Amino acid sequence: MQNSDAASPLAPEWLAVPEDVNALHAPMWAEDVQRTDDGELAIDGVPVSELKAQFGTPLFVMSEGDFRARARSFKDAFDAAFDDICGGVDVYYAGKSFLCTAVANWVAQEGLRLDTCSGGELAVAARAGISGANLGLHGNNKSDAEINRALDMKLGRIVVDSLDELERVAKIASGRGETAKVMLRLTPGVHAHTHEFIATAHEDQKFGLSMAEDSTEAVGLSAAEEAVAAATSYPNVELLGLHCHIGSQIFEPDGFAVAAEKLLGFLAAMQEKYSIVLPELDLGGGYGIAYTPADTPRPPAEIAQAMAAVVRSKCAELGITSPRISIEPGRAIVGTSTFTLYEVGTLKTVRVDAPVDADGKENVTFPRRYVSVDGGMSDNARPVLYDADYSAIIASRASDAVPQLSRVVGKHCESGDIVVRDVYLPEDVAAGDLLAVPGTGAYCWALSSNYNYLARPGVVAVRDGSARLIVRGETEEDLLNRDMGVANV
Numbered sequence: 001m002q003n004s005d006a007a008s009p010l011a012p013e014w015l016a017v018p019e020d021v022n023a024l025h026a027p028m029w030a031e032d033v034q035r036t037d038d039g040e041l042a043i044d045g046v047p048v049s050e051l052k053a054q055f056g057t058p059l060f061v062m063s064e065g066d067f068r069a070r071a072r073s074f075k076d077a078f079d080a081a082f083d084d085i086c087g088g089v090d091v092y093y094a095g096k097s098f099l100c101t102a103v104a105n106w107v108a109q110e111g112l113r114l115d116t117c118s119g120g121e122l123a124v125a126a127r128a129g130i131s132g133a134n135l136g137l138h139g140n141n142k143s144d145a146e147i148n149r150a151l152d153m154k155l156g157r158i159v160v161d162s163l164d165e166l167e168r169v170a171k172i173a174s175g176r177g178e179t180a181k182v183m184l185r186l187t188p189g190v191h192a193h194t195h196e197f198i199a200t201a202h203e204d205q206k207f208g209l210s211m212a213e214d215s216t217e218a219v220g221l222s223a224a225e226e227a228v229a230a231a232t233s234y235p236n237v238e239l240l241g242l243h244c245h246i247g248s249q250i251f252e253p254d255g256f257a258v259a260a261e262k263l264l265g266f267l268a269a270m271q272e273k274y275s276i277v278l279p280e281l282d283l284g285g286g287y288g289i290a291y292t293p294a295d296t297p298r299p300p301a302e303i304a305q306a307m308a309a310v311v312r313s314k315c316a317e318l319g320i321t322s323p324r325i326s327i328e329p330g331r332a333i334v335g336t337s338t339f340t341l342y343e344v345g346t347l348k349t350v351r352v353d354a355p356v357d358a359d360g361k362e363n364v365t366f367p368r369r370y371v372s373v374d375g376g377m378s379d380n381a382r383p384v385l386y387d388a389d390y391s392a393i394i395a396s397r398a399s400d401a402v403p404q405l406s407r408v409v410g411k412h413c414e415s416g417d418i419v420v421r422d423v424y425l426p427e428d429v430a431a432g433d434l435l436a437v438p439g440t441g442a443y444c445w446a447l448s449s450n451y452n453y454l455a456r457p458g459v460v461a462v463r464d465g466s467a468r469l470i471v472r473g474e475t476e477e478d479l480l481n482r483d484m485g486v487a488n489v
């Protein structure tokens with residue numbers, strides 16, 4: 001193939017010109033995605049042209065094997081690392097990242113539990129037949145109906161987010177003559193993202209109970225301690241322990257370590273002061289994945305061992321028995337299992353001013369090609385919401401054309417409707433080609449919308465060489481279903 005090594009001055013620094021524009025960067029893809037001998041992308045042996053013919057595009061294409069393998073790898077890695085500390089770890093898959101009954105079922109089969117944060121997510125779990133004992137319920141504003149539903153389903157844990165909510169849960173449980181199993185979500189002042197974490201004394205966010213000592217009116221008491229004291233005094237509340245969630249797309253274990261130390265210190269102090277035992281500690285989710293070749297996540301075993309070392313030594317220092325540890329990965333289990341398959345439509349190239357070119361000449365322009373696909377911000381809102389970076393490759397064939405700096409955009413009436421801001425695609429990409437965007441398993445379908453009356457794509461799961469819908473795509477009928485019609489005007 002031809003190769004042009006010259007990076008476009010319009011490209012971000014982290015984006016290298018690919019040596020082979022057809023190559024799959026393995027960390028970004030499900031384990032069973034490969035090119036066939038004729039160059040087409042296939043998942044577990046199923047070529048994308050078949051998926052397109054059977055299900056249309058856009059389409060979320062999920063590897064069931066990859067999802068299960070990642071779920072197992074978290075469970076196995078953390079169980080192994082924490083075996084001698086607390087007999088293993090409970091892994092709660094964060095359902096908000098992607099949830100349907102099939103996935104809830106896989107989660108249970110692989111020995112994981114499930115985190116939910118609304119009545120709707122509880123409804124999916126119930127439909128999937130997940131036992132309440134294996135469910136958690138999060139949320140900073142749970143309705144009474146949701147709290148009642150949690151008690152109806154005999155949930156293993158309700159993660160209480162505020163003093164206000166604690167009182168409400170206690171009252172509802174008492175009214176029913178039942179006991180609510182409760183964790184308290186604390187804000188340890190640790191915020192982590194990718195390679196960094198920052199520590200703050202005070203928390204300015206909607207979630208959780210502050211651990212800062214001046215966070216309530218009660219002299220010297222933090223909101224967190226006030227909640228422990230209150231929870232201990234309510235006869236219809238069983239306080240299981242403490243919870244924190246420090247961020248998302250985290251690569252380094254040090255933020256988790258600092259949070260774990262803070263929570264263990266607090267847990268030990270509370271056990272002593274209130275003569276109680278808090279048997280559980282949940283360190284949340286947030287484990288990062290590779291969206292682009294610039295992302296370098298660590299394997300679960302490495303993170304698990306680093307966190308275990310901290311928990312082990314902190315518990316020894318405090319002279320306490322370690323509580324049972326739980327974690328809540330979402331993205332790191334489902335994110336890489338899935339790619340989105342799009343069809344290319346309109347192409348255009350614009351020339352963009354760059355301040356100086358490589359030879360120092362001023363006022364030169366460089367080409368940027370816009371590649372429009374048949375979806376966009378309605379099936380992947382993350383670039384718009386979070387400036388998230390993605391990658392893409394040509395999927396329906398291999399190409400021997402040179403790489404060209406491209407921007408993959410959707411079809412919405414919005415100029416910010418970008419799917420992949422910067423990627424080198426082969427120069428000969430044309431209308432009708434299929435494009436695959438990897439790493440779309442988490443927070444894409446989950447955040448999808450009907451903006452511009454686009455139908456939300458379906459999700460297919462591929463396993464043992466065959467593909468089946470686990471969520472069907474919407475039809476025009478679905479789009480009009482809730483419109484009450486002109487007869488009612």
Ligand SMILES: *Cc1c(COP(=O)(O)O)cnc(C)c1O
Nearest residue numbers: 094245248285286328329330331
């Ligand atoms: C979102 C969330 C998670 C999962 O985060 P990931 O980045 O997908 O791992 C876990 N716990 C809580 C409380 C969350 O809000």
